[in-house]
Amino acid sequence: AGFELISECLHMGKSVLAKPVLGQGEQDANALALRQLKVADTIESLDLNAIRRWLNNCPSRQAIIYPDVAEALVDWVLDGNYNNPDALARRLWQQTSSA
Known part of the structure; x- marks a missing residue:
C-alpha cells in the first residue's frame, strides 16, 4: 500500500x-x-x-484527475499566506475529480 x-x-x-x-x-x-x-x-x-x-x-x-499541487504550493508561498494551510488543502481536494 x-x-x-x-x-x-x-x-x-x-x-x-x-x-x-x-x-x-x-x-x-x-x-x-x-x-x-x-x-x-x-x-x-x-x-x-x-x-x-x-x-x-x-x-x-x-x-482520478489531480490538480497541479506543485503550482498551487508555489503560488501559496509567493502569496505569503502561510497561516491557512487547511484552506489550500480544501481548495486542492475540491479540484480533484474523476475523468
Whole structure:
C-alpha cells in the first residue's frame, strides 16, 4: 500500500488491490484512506483465494484527475499566506475529480 504506484494507478484509472507492508504505519494509513475513499480494494494478508476473487471480479475504475499541487504550493508561498494551510488543502481536494 505504498503511495507512488497506487497514485499512478488511480490517476490512470487502473484497479488496485493493495496490501500494506506489516509494521509500516504509513501503509496502514494509505490502505485505510483507499478504503474510506472507495478508490481501491485492500487485503491485510497475502491470500491466494482473496486475490483470485479480486481478479475475477476486478472492478473498473475511472481515472482520478489531480490538480497541479506543485503550482498551487508555489503560488501559496509567493502569496505569503502561510497561516491557512487547511484552506489550500480544501481548495486542492475540491479540484480533484474523476475523468
